[in-house]
Amino acid sequence: xxxxxxxxxxxxxxxxxxxxxxxxxxxxxxxxxxxxxxxxxxxxxxxxxxxxxxxxxxxxxxxxxxxxxxxxxxxxxxxxxxxxxxxxxxxxxxxxxxxxxxxxxxxxxxxxxxxxxxxxxxxxxxxxxxxxxxxxxxxxxxxxxxxxxxxxxxxxxxxxxxxxxxxxxxxxxxxxxxxxxxxxxxxxxxxxxxxxxxxxxxxxxxxxxxxxxxxxxxxxxxxxxxxxxxxxxxxxxxxxxxxxxxxxxxxxxxxxxxxxxxxxxxxxxxxxxxxxxxxxxxxxxxxxxxxxxxxxxxxxxxxxxxxxxxxxxxxxxxxxxxxxxxxxxxxxxxxxxxxxxxxxxxxxxxxxxxxxxxxxxxxxxxxxxxxxxxxxxxxxxxxxxxxx
Amino acid sequence: xxxxxxxxxxxxxxxxxxxxxxxxxxxxxxxxxxxxxxxxxxxxxxxxxxxxxxxxxxxxxxxxxxxxxxxxxxxxxxxxxxxxxxxxxxxxxxxxxxxxxxxxxxxxxxxxxxxxxxxxxxxxxxxxxxxxxxxxxxxxxxxxxxxxxxxxxxxxxxxxxxxxxxxxx
Numbered sequence: 001x002x003x004x005x006x007x008x009x010x011x012x013x014x015x016x017x018x019x020x021x022x023x024x025x026x027x028x029x030x031x032x033x034x035x036x037x038x039x040x041x042x043x044x045x046x047x048x049x050x051x052x053x054x055x056x057x058x059x060x061x062x063x064x065x066x067x068x069x070x071x072x073x074x075x076x077x078x079x080x081x082x083x084x085x086x087x088x089x090x091x092x093x094x095x096x097x098x099x100x101x102x103x104x105x106x107x108x109x110x111x112x113x114x115x116x117x118x119x120x121x122x123x124x125x126x127x128x129x130x131x132x133x134x135x136x137x138x139x140x141x142x143x144x145x146x147x148x149x150x151x152x153x154x155x156x157x158x159x160x161x162x163x164x165x166x167x168x169x170x171x172x173x174x175x176x177x178x179x180x181x182x183x184x185x186x187x188x189x190x191x192x193x194x195x196x197x198x199x200x201x202x203x204x205x206x207x208x209x210x211x212x213x214x215x216x217x218x219x220x221x222x223x224x225x226x227x228x229x230x231x232x233x234x235x236x237x238x239x240x241x242x243x244x245x246x247x248x249x250x251x252x253x254x255x256x257x258x259x260x261x262x263x264x265x266x267x268x269x270x271x272x273x274x275x276x277x278x279x280x281x282x283x284x285x286x287x288x289x290x291x292x293x294x295x296x297x298x299x300x301x302x303x304x305x306x307x308x309x310x311x312x313x314x315x316x317x318x319x320x321x322x323x324x325x326x327x328x329x330x331x332x333x334x335x336x337x338x339x340x341x342x343x344x345x346x347x348x349x350x351x352x353x354x355x356x357x358x359x360x361x362x363x364x365x366x367x368x369x370x371x372x373x374x375x376x377x378x379x380x381x382x383x384x385x386x387x388x
Numbered sequence: 389x390x391x392x393x394x395x396x397x398x399x400x401x402x403x404x405x406x407x408x409x410x411x412x413x414x415x416x417x418x419x420x421x422x423x424x425x426x427x428x429x430x431x432x433x434x435x436x437x438x439x440x441x442x443x444x445x446x447x448x449x450x451x452x453x454x455x456x457x458x459x460x461x462x463x464x465x466x467x468x469x470x471x472x473x474x475x476x477x478x479x480x481x482x483x484x485x486x487x488x489x490x491x492x493x494x495x496x497x498x499x500x501x502x503x504x505x506x507x508x509x510x511x512x513x514x515x516x517x518x519x520x521x522x523x524x525x526x527x528x529x530x531x532x533x534x535x536x537x538x539x540x541x542x543x544x545x546x547x548x549x550x551x552x553x554x555x556x557x
Contacts, residue, residue, distance in 0.1 A: 096490050096513045100432040101506065124472045174428045174497075185423065195423070197445070214472045232471060234445075332471040339443025341464070341502070346423045349497025374500040 040265070040296040043222065048265050048296045050220045050227070055327035056209065056304070057126030057216035059083060062320065064139035064147025071129060076136040080127040124214040130322035132303065140210070143319040149282065150316040156283025159313075163277060176353040185350030188343055193277065195343060197336030199254050200233030203279045207238070207256060207271045207290040208306035208320065210280075218324065219331040227260055227267065235334045240269050247273055252286065255279060267294040283313040301325045348374065425504045429495040433463045433503075437487050442470050442480035449483070449505060451491060465491045465505035 041049040059079060071079075129136040139147035152160075176183070184190055194201040202212035209218070215233035222228075227240040240260040247257045257273035269292040278284040293305040305321035308314070348371035355366035366372045439450035447467040452460050473479070483489070488511045493503040 094507055094509045094513060096509045096511055098432065098490075098492065098509075100430040101492055101494075103428045103430055123468075124475065174426050191423075214469060217471075329475060332474065334444045334469075334471060336445050339441055339446060339448065341448065341466075342424050342446070345425075345496045345498060345500070345502060348500065349424060349426075352498045371498055374498065 040299055043224075045224060047222075047224075047262060048267070049222060050267060050294055050296065050302060051222045052220060053327045053330055054218045054220070054302070054324040055126075055216055055329065056211055056218055056322075056324050057124055058130045058140075058211050058322050059126050059128055060130040060137050060140055060211075060322060062140045062210060063149060064141065066138060069138055069142075069145075069147060070135040071138050073136060076129040076131075080129070083125070083127040124216065126211060126216065132321065132323060137322065140320040140322050141318060142321055144316065150314045150318055152283045153311075153313055153315065156285070156313040159285065160281075160283050163281070174353070176350065176357045179357075183350065185347060188347065191343065191346065193254070193279070194234070195346065197234055197340050199236055199279050200231060203281065204233045205229075205231035205236030205238065205255055206279055206306075207258070207269070207292055208280065208308060209292075209304070211322070215334065217327060217329060217331045227269070230331055232331045232334055234336045238271075246270075249273065252276075256288070256290070263293075265296060268292070269294070280308070284308075284310050285312045287312050297323065299326075344371075344374075347371075424496060425494040426497045427494055429499075430492070431463075431495050431503050432490065432492040433465065434490045435460075435488065437483055437485055437489055438462060439485070440480050440483065444469055444471065447473065447480075449489070449491065449508070451489060461501055463491075464502040465493060465508075466503070467505050467508075 043049045059076075129138075130140070131137070141147045141149065144150055178184065188196060192201075193199050199205055200212065200215065203210040204212040204215065209229075209231065212233065215231075217232040219230040219232075220227065221230075225242050227242065229238045229240065230236070231238075236255060238255055238258055240258040242260050244259045246259055251257065252273055252275040254275060254277075256271035256278070258269050258271040260267055260269040262268070271290045271292070272288075274284070274286050274288045276286050278286075278288045280288065280290075288308070288310040290309075291307045293303075295303045295305070297303055302324050303321060304324050305319065307317055307319045309317040351369070351371050352363075352366055355362040433451050433453040435452045435454055437449055438452050441448040441450075447470050449465045449467055450462050451465060452462050454460055467473075470480070490509040490511070491503075491505045491507070493506045496502040
């Protein structure tokens with residue numbers, strides 16, 4: 001190889017190195033630009049703009065079951081896949097000539113024994129564990145550090161016993177087991193709040209807002225003076241008054257009275273003035289105070305953190321957090337009263353069982369009541385009820 | 389009784405076993421299965437869909453069932469929330485009026501012609517999207533994927549169900 005050839009090769013190498021540097025610089029510019037694009041959206045006054053839709057479904061349970069605060073990525077992905085498979089079961093094949101299911105089911109233990117009515121296709125509990133700071137969390141609760149609710153105070157137990165009396169499946173034995181005493185089906189007002197379409201179940205609108213079996217979508221609309229947080233189920237809308245004062249103590253609401261303020265890029269919402277049955281349940285009382293913190297993580301998600309205080313319900317305050325990813329899906333209407341046949345079915349069912357227990361005469365009388373003469377549908381066979 | 393193709397009288401021991409099994413954990417739903425439907429009155433109806441009520445909290449499918457004596461009875465079968473169904477690509481026109489279906493479930497305690505819809509099958513065996521108020525509903529093991537689900541998921545769901553056991557709002 002001649003000296004000229006070697007010089008030529010050096011020049012070529014130099015050219016390649018220069019090109020490589022140029023390419024690397026270009027990549028850096030693109031990455032930097034993307035980081036700028038990926039920054040959190042802000043309103044004109046410089047505050048983070050939380051407005052938009054979120055899907056708060058997550059596979060992470062409220063309370064930890066195992067010993068560790070996190071689950072490995074492999075395990076989280078495996079469980080997510082399993083859940084997804086389970087949810088797709090509604091799209092399979094089933095014998096069209098099958099008989100009716102057995103009375104009482106097969107008695108299998110576990111959740112499917114309780115929720116056998118649900119084909120998985122229908123529910124939307126979330127397949128993924130919530131991922132905070134790169135770790136998959138084994139529980140929403142982060143304080144106490146064991147990921148479990150603190151012990152209830154004794155008076156909370158009494159409250160729960162009263163409140164959940166009508167909710168036990170153990171008592172669904174096809175009889176009027178409550179006898180002649182006042183029972184959990186006496187009138188609409190003794191039924192749980194979701195039965196009455198007053199608020200959703202699982203504290204879905206909270207506060208604190210916890211993941212439920214389905215309908216986990218939220219919508220936030222933010223202005224400088226008010227922040228509205230809409231929960232899809234039962235269409236619960238919370239209005240947060242920014243930099244406001246709480247309502248007088250005698251004004252009590254199902255979802256409390258919320259005021260908010262900004263701490264740097266975190267929206268803090270403080271809620272008090274609950275009535276005697278906050279959506280949170282679990283022994284919570286009218287003394288409940290919930291402090292929520294909404295902190296944008298990036299353009300696609302926020303961290304929802306909350307602290308619960310209720311001296312008459314728990315031995316100590318407790319804190320939880322999970323990520324709310326933004327969603328492309330809008331929140332749909334949820335006109336709960338519109339199709340709530342269930343309340344009528346529940347009350348009429350109780351009247352029939354009471355009549356059955358009272359004897360032939362009572363049963364004959366029942367048959368003449370509005371409950372007793374129901375057959376299930378009107379003569380109208382049009383299908384124009386409800387929205388597409 | 390005439391429209392029920394298979395109503396099985398439950399013996400006390402079976403009912404007790406089922407109740408004990410169901411007792412430990414209760415998942416939350418819009419309303420309790422146990423409050424509305426009778427686990428001892430399983431039914432299956434076959435026939436054309438004559439009406440669909442696309443409403444929250446539950447959609448309702450009206451199905452005209454032909455009884456053994458040739459008479460017809462329309463049953464209202466409770467389905468899932470339309471919002472979730474819509475997100476899964478199902479809307480009220482997905483099942484045209486007149487479509488022949490098979491739906492199994494458990495009858496309402498008041499013995500009106502209403503039941504929770506557990507599973508809807510087209511005549512070719514393809515399942516669709518039934519599934520209604522599930523809390524406390526019995527499981528019968530008919531679903532092959534349900535049977536195949538891993539113990540891990542069962543445990544996870546149990547944990548979640550226990551968490552929400554008292555979530556009645």
